[in-house]
Amino acid sequence: MEQKLDPELQEEATEAAPPAETAAPEAAETPAEEVPAEPTYPEFIAALGKYYDDLSRLIRITKAKDETIAKLSKEVQAYREGFAMKLVKPLATELISLREDYRKTLREVDTYAKSAADVKKYCGYLVSDLEDQLANCGVTLKDDVFCIGGVSIWEKECRKQTSLFDLAEVAPAAEPDGTAWGTPTLSAVMARVEAGNAQLVALLTANEQADKNLLGYVNYAAALDDNYSDAFLLPLYRALATVQIAVREYSDALDGMLTEENRAEKYAGALQIALDGIDGILTQAGVTIVTDPSDNYDLATNRLVKAVPTDDPEKDKKVAFRYTDCYLYDGKVLYPCKVDVYRYTPKN
Amino acid sequence: MAKKIGIDLGTTYSVVSYVDDTGVITNVESAEGEKTTPSIVYFDPNGTDVVVGSAAREAGALDPDKIIERVKNYMGDPNYMKEINGKEFSASAISSIILKKLVSDAEKWLGGEEIDGAVITCPAYFGDAAREATRKAGEAVVLSNGQPLKVLKIMDEPTAAAIAYGNSHPEDMHKTVLIYDLGGGTFDCTIMRLDFEGQDRQYKVITTGGDHKLGGKDWDKALTDYVRGEFCNQTGCDEDAIKADPEMVVWFSEKSEATKKMLTQKDVATMTPNYDGQKARIEVTLEKFNELTRSLFGQTIMLIDQMLEKKGMTMAEIDEIILVGGSTRMKQVEEGLKDAYNKPLVSFDPDKAVSNGAALVASGMNVGDNFGGAEGAAEGAAPVAGADGSFSLGAQTTTFEGSGGTSNEIIELCTKSYCLRYFSNGQPKYINLVVKDTPKPAHGSTLPLIPQLTVGGGDSGMWDSVEIVIMENEELTSDVPEDKCEALYEEMPIPFTPPVPGNALVEVTLDVDINGQLVLTLVEQATGVRHEVHPVRKGGDAASKGLDEVASFTLG
Numbered sequence: 001m002e003q004k005l006d007p008e009l010q011e012e013a014t015e016a017a018p019p020a021e022t023a024a025p026e027a028a029e030t031p032a033e034e035v036p037a038e039p040t041y042p043e044f045i046a047a048l049g050k051y052y053d054d055l056s057r058l059i060r061i062t063k064a065k066d067e068t069i070a071k072l073s074k075e076v077q078a079y080r081e082g083f084a085m086k087l088v089k090p091l092a093t094e095l096i097s098l099r100e101d102y103r104k105t106l107r108e109v110d111t112y113a114k115s116a117a118d119v120k121k122y123c124g125y126l127v128s129d130l131e132d133q134l135a136n137c138g139v140t141l142k143d144d145v146f147c148i149g150g151v152s153i154w155e156k157e158c159r160k161q162t163s164l165f166d167l168a169e170v171a172p173a174a175e176p177d178g179t180a181w182g183t184p185t186l187s188a189v190m191a192r193v194e195a196g197n198a199q200l201v202a203l204l205t206a207n208e209q210a211d212k213n214l215l216g217y218v219n220y221a222a223a224l225d226d227n228y229s230d231a232f233l234l235p236l237y238r239a240l241a242t243v244q245i246a247v248r249e250y251s252d253a254l255d256g257m258l259t260e261e262n263r264a265e266k267y268a269g270a271l272q273i274a275l276d277g278i279d280g281i282l283t284q285a286g287v288t289i290v291t292d293p294s295d296n297y298d299l300a301t302n303r304l305v306k307a308v309p310t311d312d313p314e315k316d317k318k319v320a321f322r323y324t325d326c327y328l329y330d331g332k333v334l335y336p337c338k339v340d341v342y343r344y345t346p347k348n
Numbered sequence: 349m350a351k352k353i354g355i356d357l358g359t360t361y362s363v364v365s366y367v368d369d370t371g372v373i374t375n376v377e378s379a380e381g382e383k384t385t386p387s388i389v390y391f392d393p394n395g396t397d398v399v400v401g402s403a404a405r406e407a408g409a410l411d412p413d414k415i416i417e418r419v420k421n422y423m424g425d426p427n428y429m430k431e432i433n434g435k436e437f438s439a440s441a442i443s444s445i446i447l448k449k450l451v452s453d454a455e456k457w458l459g460g461e462e463i464d465g466a467v468i469t470c471p472a473y474f475g476d477a478a479r480e481a482t483r484k485a486g487e488a489v490v491l492s493n494g495q496p497l498k499v500l501k502i503m504d505e506p507t508a509a510a511i512a513y514g515n516s517h518p519e520d521m522h523k524t525v526l527i528y529d530l531g532g533g534t535f536d537c538t539i540m541r542l543d544f545e546g547q548d549r550q551y552k553v554i555t556t557g558g559d560h561k562l563g564g565k566d567w568d569k570a571l572t573d574y575v576r577g578e579f580c581n582q583t584g585c586d587e588d589a590i591k592a593d594p595e596m597v598v599w600f601s602e603k604s605e606a607t608k609k610m611l612t613q614k615d616v617a618t619m620t621p622n623y624d625g626q627k628a629r630i631e632v633t634l635e636k637f638n639e640l641t642r643s644l645f646g647q648t649i650m651l652i653d654q655m656l657e658k659k660g661m662t663m664a665e666i667d668e669i670i671l672v673g674g675s676t677r678m679k680q681v682e683e684g685l686k687d688a689y690n691k692p693l694v695s696f697d698p699d700k701a702v703s704n705g706a707a708l709v710a711s712g713m714n715v716g717d718n719f720g721g722a723e724g725a726a727e728g729a730a731p732v733a734g735a736d737g738s739f740s741l742g743a744q745t746t747t748f749e750g751s752g753g754t755s756n757e758i759i760e761l762c763t764k765s766y767c768l769r770y771f772s773n774g775q776p777k778y779i780n781l782v783v784k785d786t787p788k789p790a791h792g793s794t795l796p797l798i799p800q801l802t803v804g805g806g807d808s809g810m811w812d813s814v815e816i817v818i819m820e821n822e823e824l825t826s827d828v829p830e831d832k833c834e835a836l837y838e839e840m841p842i843p844f845t846p847p848v849p850g851n852a853l854v855e856v857t858l859d860v861d862i863n864g865q866l867v868l869t870l871v872e873q874a875t876g877v878r879h880e881v882h883p884v885r886k887g888g889d890a891a892s893k894g895l896d897e898v899a900s901f902t903l904g
Contacts, residue, residue: 093606097603101620101622104622105622105627111624111625112625112626112627114625122627125620125627125629128618128629129618129620129629132618136610136614297410299403299406299407300403300406302406303406303409303598304406304409304410305594305595305598306594306595307409307410317410323595332381336406338595338598340594341410
């Protein structure tokens with residue numbers, strides 16, 4: 001099929017091309033220098049088409065990359081929102097478990113305080129339980145002082161705040177080669193397009209800069225996490241250590257004081273110190289303790305221990321007994337309330 | 349842009365992943381904000397609502413007869429039927445409800461982007477019936493645009509894990525790897541060959557093994573048994589009474605799992621049971637935990653050794669062990685495998701490797717070439733059910749484009765043997781037509797093993813029919829003992845008209861037809877007369893019961 005050339009370009013191209021009769025003898029004299037054939041117009045169009053395709057693909061990739069960065073940023077944000085929960089959860093869950101155990105014990109403290117030896121033993125458990133929790137967080141006793149990595153938790157400081165990284169500006173594109181256009185041949189135009197294209201490609205694939213920005217963001221987030229975790233957890237560790245020390249001192253002071261009449265009361269006293277301390281730590285950590293007095297069975301915040309048969313249809317799916325409280329963090333259930341629930345079972 | 353997703357439809361938990369526009373693998377978060385969804389279904393008594401996931405566990409606790417867990421263990425079993433609100437549901441229908449929830453969450457997560465198909469994983473040990481049930485479960489899911497979910501492939505879990513592993517290794521590689529997959533309720537071991545050369549990457553399954561009843565839960569139970577026993581020894585409490593106390597059952601279930609996890613980071617943990625006015629601090633050292641569960645870990649080693657022996661291989665041929673599944677975080681697994689085999693261990697994203705691998709395959713599959721089109725199928729041919737890997741004896745090599753434009757090829761093997769039972773001299777004979785661990789034949793080709801049998805065995809009388817049956821087994825040889833075979837198909841009488849002499853030779857072939865159905869062909873050698881029969885699965889359509897109800901349920 002005949003290609004219709006742009007008359008202006010065709011004219012320029014014709015003017016620029018050396019006349020065949022003058023070029024031929026030269027070529028004959030210097031055969032070593034091979035001059036590349038001038039591209040045809042269809043070749044030129046095809047090359048432009050290819051550049052266009054390449055660029056549009058790159059633009060799409062870059063757009064997708066931007067979207068990914070935006071998504072990542074959103075994800076990091078979501079992570080940060082859940083970050084405190086992640087920090088708190090391991091310690092809080094264990095403390096809640098202890099709290100519920102102590103509440104259960106306190107309800108029937110007489111049955112546990114059967115003897116002075118039992119009270120001493122169980123008070124010792126309180127001390128060890130709290131020490132275990134600290135040890136699980138990397139806080140250990142060294143020369144009777146709670147330490148992290150050998151440094152007393154009372155002296156340890158938070159890591160230094162890292163400043164927000166600077167998002168470097170994307171380097172401006174270098175100007176295209178400033179040399180003259182030269183002879184306006186198709187090959188010259190193509191060379192020009194090629195040069196411009198290469199620069200566009202370089203710009204669009206400036207992943208290095210995008211990567212730098214991403215890396216900067218990630219590093220910043222990590223540094224922030226470290227600061228945040230230190231700032232958040234260290235006071236909790238100190239509070240827990242304080243509770244442990246208080247219980248330990250109370251327990252030590254019981255030596256020789258326990259009588260048949262006071263042993264339940266004394267054990268209850270130790271439990272109460274631990275409970276009050278744990279309540280304080282949980283509150284400090286942002287945990288909400290929900291004591292629901294109603295008989296509503298809530299799937300989202302309750303966990304069934306057993307179904308209690310009832311022949312009263314009114315009681316069906318009502319809470320028969322609550323073993324524990326419910327614990328929330330930022331509206332999410334950290335520990336559900338354990339319940340027994342009535343289940344209607346007709347008599348016959 | 350429409351997305352294809354990978355679904356790890358797990359026994360205890362399920363995970364969904366997809367590859368985003370820039371090639372990043374992303375895990376879908378459920379409506380409840382979880383990256384893994386418990387594979388639990390609760391049927392609301394009103395009969396129209398279903399709840400799937402964590403909420404189902406709680407909702408079903410009060411109505412235990414309306415909650416269904418671990419249904420994957422019964423996929424394809426026509427005898428498994430759950431009656432809920434007066435209707436019967438197969439394992440496939442219940443799995444379909446789980447998939448409906450997973451896909452619905454994925455659609456929400458993708459914010460309006462359509463889902464263009466899914467690769468669903470299954471254990472390597474799944475036979476035909478279980479694979480077909482999985483495929484049907486997926487196809488019964490209706491997307492928000494009203495279209496049914498396209499099931500692009502039913503893929504072996506270890507293969508998916510290997511692909512996720514391969515994706516993180518752009519370098520050339522020629523390795524034979526063991527995939528050690530210990531989940532919450534199952535253990536799978538698979539040997540694969542990975543050949544990566546430039547842009548060409550090949551994943552080839554060599555053999556598979558495992559135990560689908562062994563998992564992390566057994567480790568929890570061993571710990572509970574020990575601590576409860578110790579507590580009773582120290583306090584004199586009645587162990588049976590503790591076992592029967594619901595509060596203590598819940599307490600041990602939570603504490604044992606937490607303690608097991610604690611022992612992945614520390615060498616000692618404590619459990620303090622509190623029962624009937626008695627407390628005791630029971631210290632569990634890592635050493636003790638390992639001792640308590642040594643036999644469980646030993647079972648995994650035994651299963652690997654058996655798999656190797658059966659295949660005539662040794663550990664010397666294995667270059668690396670890839671750890672998959674949350675339970676491989678236990679220190680015992682890493683240390684035990686090092687002691688047993690002294691091979692390099694690689695652990696990466698053990699909870700999500702399977703769904704990530706499935707997502708990579710889904711995103712890179714050329715649907716036009718692969719969806720419903722077996723290798724060698726004519727362009728534009730009707731979809732071939734079963735060519736998507738939903739048959740252990742299916743067909744095909746799957747190809748997909750990986751990150752960086754790599755060309756990936758998965759060569760899967762038959763994961764079951766299929767034998768023919770016939771009678772000779774009045775005695776039943778069993779011969780494997782398809783042998784496990786041999787390459788899956790391409791659709792339309794005859795199988796490598798074409799036995800010839802005589803119609804009447806040693807009897808020279810005239811025969812007007814023979815009774816044959818296709819059975820599934822795990823043997824790697826052509827001859828197979830009767831007690832190793834499981835009859836999943838009905839007996840089929842093959843009539844001969846006119847009757848043929850007892851010494852007449854018949855050539856037998858087994859294939860998968862265009863509709864994904866098994867076809868058994870018998871050719872009388874003397875006359876060339878062909879008899880083509882479709883083995884009918886025992887239980888008929890029972891394994892699919894309830895699938896048509898799935899769309900009518902509302903997810904609560």
